[in-house]
């Protein structure tokens with residue numbers, strides 16, 4: 001008798017389990033699919049704007065970027081992912097200025113921490129959400145971010161250099177004259193103060209000679 005009862009109990013349990021399984025299957029059958037049909041849906045696929053796929057140098061419509069070659073991004077990167085080549089150029093003001101030559105970025109060692117982006121003083125770089133970056137060799141993961149030719153600074157003419165030098169000399173002379181005038185005024189004020197304190201000083205008391 002006991003074995004008959006056990007038989008029907010386990011049969012009921014099996015049927016209940018089967019119904020539960022069919023419920024799960026039926027629910028998933030009518031739930032909207034979330035599997036991406038990549039690459040067939042490449043044209044219509046939505047990638048969130050904040051997705052960090054690869055670092056890029058931001059160019060404006062005229063082909064200019066805002067990188068001033070300060071090297072901050074290279075210094076703050078914890079992985080040595082960024083390497084900058086720079087050069088010094090003459091400016092119209094007659095001084096030297098650092099200029100970007102090559103901005104090299106190794107996507108293979110980037111951890112997308114974004115320290116370079118947040119520390120850039122000119123907002124010259126950001127992350128693109130272009131996720132299709134697969135290549136066959138590691139070497140191809142090293143990218144030159146300033147892919148447009150760097151624009152040459154117009155070289156200063158000898159007249160501009162001479163004018164800039166004269167302007168510098170004039171500024172230095174004016175600064176020296178100002179410092180000398182300030183020093184003379186300070187010394188005059190100190191002298192006047194010393195004279196005034198001498199005039200106010202009390203006369204020393206005369207001591208009586210008791211031996212006379």
Ligand code: SF4
Pocket residue numbers: 066067068069070071072073074084119120121122123124125
């Ligand atoms: S990208 Fe920004 S932080 Fe990096 S060198 Fe250029 S200006 Fe400096």
Ligand code: SF4
Pocket residue numbers: 055076077078079080081082109110111112113114115116117
């Ligand atoms: S995101 Fe981080 S790891 Fe990648 S280049 Fe910038 S600082 Fe380096």
